[in-house]
Amino acid sequence: MRIILSIAAFVCGIYAWAASVPVIPQPVSVTEGVGYFNFDDATTFVVENAQQLKIAEMFADKFGETSGFVPAIKTSGDGNVVFITDASLPAEGYKLDVATDKIRIAAADNAGFFYALQTLRQLLPAAFDSGIAQDGAMKWQVPVMKVEDQPRFGFRSLMIDVARYFLPKSELLKVIDVAAMLKINKLHLHLVDDTGWRIEIKRYPKLMQVGAWRMHRDEPFPARPNQRPGEEPNEGGYYTQDDIREIVAFAGERQIEVIPEIEMPAHTSSSLAAYPEFACPSVDKPITVLPGGGGVNTQFIYCAGNDSVYTFIQNVLDEVMALFPSEYIHIGGDEAVKTYWAKCPRCKARMEAENISSLEDLQGYFMARISDYVRSKGKKPIAWDELTNHKLPDDIIIYGWRGLGEAASKAAAQGHKFVMTPARVLYFIRYQGPQWFEPYTYFGNITLKDVYEYEPEQSSWKPEYAQLLMGIQASMWTEFCRTPGDVYHQLFPRLLAASEVAWCPKGDRDWQGFLQRADVQLPRLQAMGINHARSMFNIDHKLTPADGKVQVEMSCIRPDVEIRYSTDGTEPTAKSKLYEKPFELKKQAVVKAATFSGGKREGEVLVLDVAFNKATGCETQSNVANDYVLTNGLRGSDRHSDFEWAGWYGKDGSFVIDLGRRTSIKKVTVGCINNSSMGVHIPSELKLSVSDDNKSFKTVGTKTNTHEEVFRTRTAIEDAVFDTNTKGRYLKVEFTNPGKCPVGDFKEGQDVWIYFDEVIVE
Numbered sequence: 001m002r003i004i005l006s007i008a009a010f011v012c013g014i015y016a017w018a019a020s021v022p023v024i025p026q027p028v029s030v031t032e033g034v035g036y037f038n039f040d041d042a043t044t045f046v047v048e049n050a051q052q053l054k055i056a057e058m059f060a061d062k063f064g065e066t067s068g069f070v071p072a073i074k075t076s077g078d079g080n081v082v083f084i085t086d087a088s089l090p091a092e093g094y095k096l097d098v099a100t101d102k103i104r105i106a107a108a109d110n111a112g113f114f115y116a117l118q119t120l121r122q123l124l125p126a127a128f129d130s131g132i133a134q135d136g137a138m139k140w141q142v143p144v145m146k147v148e149d150q151p152r153f154g155f156r157s158l159m160i161d162v163a164r165y166f167l168p169k170s171e172l173l174k175v176i177d178v179a180a181m182l183k184i185n186k187l188h189l190h191l192v193d194d195t196g197w198r199i200e201i202k203r204y205p206k207l208m209q210v211g212a213w214r215m216h217r218d219e220p221f222p223a224r225p226n227q228r229p230g231e232e233p234n235e236g237g238y239y240t241q242d243d244i245r246e247i248v249a250f251a252g253e254r255q256i257e258v259i260p261e262i263e264m265p266a267h268t269s270s271s272l273a274a275y276p277e278f279a280c281p282s283v284d285k286p287i288t289v290l291p292g293g294g295g296v297n298t299q300f301i302y303c304a305g306n307d308s309v310y311t312f313i314q315n316v317l318d319e320v321m322a323l324f325p326s327e328y329i330h331i332g333g334d335e336a337v338k339t340y341w342a343k344c345p346r347c348k349a350r351m352e353a354e355n356i357s358s359l360e361d362l363q364g365y366f367m368a369r370i371s372d373y374v375r376s377k378g379k380k381p382i383a384w385d386e387l388t389n390h391k392l393p394d395d396i397i398i399y400g401w402r403g404l405g406e407a408a409s410k411a412a413a414q415g416h417k418f419v420m421t422p423a424r425v426l427y428f429i430r431y432q433g434p435q436w437f438e439p440y441t442y443f444g445n446i447t448l449k450d451v452y453e454y455e456p457e458q459s460s461w462k463p464e465y466a467q468l469l470m471g472i473q474a475s476m477w478t479e480f481c482r483t484p485g486d487v488y489h490q491l492f493p494r495l496l497a498a499s500e501v502a503w504c505p506k507g508d509r510d511w512q513g514f515l516q517r518a519d520v521q522l523p524r525l526q527a528m529g530i531n532h533a534r535s536m537f538n539i540d541h542k543l544t545p546a547d548g549k550v551q552v553e554m555s556c557i558r559p560d561v562e563i564r565y566s567t568d569g570t571e572p573t574a575k576s577k578l579y580e581k582p583f584e585l586k587k588q589a590v591v592k593a594a595t596f597s598g599g600k601r602e603g604e605v606l607v608l609d610v611a612f613n614k615a616t617g618c619e620t621q622s623n624v625a626n627d628y629v630l631t632n633g634l635r636g637s638d639r640h641s642d643f644e645w646a647g648w649y650g651k652d653g654s655f656v657i658d659l660g661r662r663t664s665i666k667k668v669t670v671g672c673i674n675n676s677s678m679g680v681h682i683p684s685e686l687k688l689s690v691s692d693d694n695k696s697f698k699t700v701g702t703k704t705n706t707h708e709e710v711f712r713t714r715t716a717i718e719d720a721v722f723d724t725n726t727k728g729r730y731l732k733v734e735f736t737n738p739g740k741c742p743v744g745d746f747k748e749g750q751d752v753w754i755y756f757d758e759v760i761v762e
């Protein structure tokens with residue numbers, strides 16, 4: 001397959017044979033014809049009413065910016081781009097009939113007409129979206145074809161977290177424009193979190209004066225210290241009510257409904273810093289807007305026993321509901337740690353008065369009270385899936401983010417509608433490719449392919465749950481973003497894949513075809529000043545020990561590129577050896593590899609510096625699956641999530657390396673890592689022992705780390721070195737977990753991860 005494609009790529013150039021109707025999301029049905037329709041100064045649109053006129057105008061005006069002509073728009077008579085209402089078509093669907101002299105667009109609603117134009121937009125040159133005047137030679141043409149199209153889901157959402165990173169309004173509008181082009185029809189704005197309050201509420205000015213501002217910190221999000229006494233917050237901002245109206249109107253013109261989220265009862269340090277009287281009286285520390293992860297300060301939440309808290313939230317929601325015409329209001333509800341509720345006399349009194357027996361049910365009471373208020377105003381409440389931990393408020397819609405729909409299906413079992421945004425597939429905060437090439441962020445990897453292949457309907461669901469599934473949401477959490485470009489890097493191209501999951505019929509996936517269409521559309525984003533990741537061109541590696549040798553396996557999620565590599569440390573070129581299958585290294589080597597297509601390098605150069613020692617290539621015995629990394633000759637990076645580290649959580653552990661035969665062991669280095677902000681620490685004790693029979697072991701070294709050494713605030717690889725001067729076949733490493741993270745630590749009270757990347761035996 002790869003070879004056939006490479007020959008094709010060589011002959012035609014990779015982009016030349018991209019689909020001739022390279023639209024994302026892929027239309028349900030396309031019949032290609034012959035020839036082109038040309039837009040020019042004689043092109044005339046004919047629309048039926050004022051709303052269609054507005055839709056056509058937005059499209060026609062873009063020609064004005066780039067081509068020098070603006071197609072005319074009429075509301076009667078004849079023309080060559082004709083809008084025809086056809087009430088028999090499905091909501092948001094459209095029929096597009098492009099001939100060389102005429103384009104007929106049929107739809108039942110405004111969204112359908114708008115989406116037909118988005119399909120045409122994607123078939124025009126990328127320069128159409130540049131806003132820059134082009135020279136007269138540019139052909140503004142679209143291919144002759146017939147398209148019939150309609151969405152799978154009516155709820156196709158993008159969430160932007162503007163609380164962690166305050167995305168400037170001008171950039172948010174750009175995101176909205178791209179989302180609309182991808183036929184996404186909801187924008188969920190996460191307006192409130194511990195890290196900032198981002199919406200003007202006139203009745204509570206301190207939300208803007210205090211809640212919108214935090215300390216700037218240079219550290220990555222989890223490692224940012226909380227505000228210290230005497231510090232003046234210096235980073236932040238908020239959208240004014242005029243800004244919100246502008247955002248809502250801009251989105252509305254593009255068929256996007258903006259859904260505001262006001263978080264409660266947790267993720268509320270920003271409003272509590274402004275109005276600390278809304279916290280439980282059991283909170284005995286200053287409340288500040290959190291620059292980062294916040295540690296135990298995230299446990300400061302709204303008091304459930306204080307009626308003025310509900311009044312405050314209702315007043316806030318009154319202003320919010322007046323600004324957002326959306327039928328939905330998201331009221332948060334996630335990750336509420338109830339430390340202070342448990343100690344609060346008011347919360348206790350509330351539980352007694354309302355006959356509530358658990359803190360979870362107290363949250364149920366809290367959410368139901370606000371949810372009922374939202375419903376009383378004619379709006380539909382939405383909340384995160386933690387609400388399935390207690391009795392669900394009436395009619396609430398659940399956003400499933402944990403697992404792959406277990407919690408959401410709990411809601412469905414009770415007849416509630418839900419939206420799927422599983423963290424492990426649709427949280428675009430995560431790495432999107434081999435981590436060594438990515439900006440620093442959290443957790444594991446979600447590649448473009450992972451997103452593209454996501455099927456929201458789970459086989460474990462009862463059939464009737466599918467009827468309650470409203471759609472999906474790509475969630476862009478912005479903990480690690482500091483610029484709009486950082487947001488774009490995480491969003492694109494993954495949002496293109498999510499748009500297909502949301503729009504295209506179930507099961508209708510074509511990874512190679514999608515890539516070809518993405519290759520055509522990504523330059524359009526660039527023309528709009530929006531950067532995107534090229535992670536899909538980078539190489540994943542897996543090095544495994546194999547009888548004293550190391551097997552090198554490389555892969556790229558793009559099937560249409562070649563991997564070429566060297567093993568002598570030289571830069572890979574289009575003429576370097578073609579990688580076709582895993583190969584073995586018998587001795588030290590520096591493997592350098594990159595992807596190529598059409599003779600051009602596409603991805604970053606992967607460098608695998610494989611060092612051999614007496615343990616390299618030997619088998620490891622342990623209770624973790626990826627213990628092979630300990631003897632694969634490759635060190636991990638200072639990111640313990642880079643798949644070169646083997647981890648043990650919250651308990652003591654051990655592993656044994658079989659050196660194959662009795663071996664002289666003079667020195668042993670065990671690679672450990674400390675990432676204090678993520679609860680990763682070195683062991684409090686390491687013990688090394690040797691054996692000839694893997695049964696009776698003799699201790700040959702111990703290393704003890706003090707409490708201060710274990711819990712140092714830093715991210716660093718910290719090797720434990722043992723001078724052993726012994727012999728044996730089996731080498732055992734036993735380690736002691738230091739217990740819970742101490743008071744004042746980023747992860748105070750949480751269990752500790754211990755990770756090792758390599759054992760070096762000399």
Ligand code: ACM
Pocket residue numbers: 334335384401
């Ligand atoms: C969430 O990720 N806490 C909704």
Ligand code: ZN
Pocket residue numbers: 279280281302303304305306340341344345346347
């Ligand atoms: Zn309380």
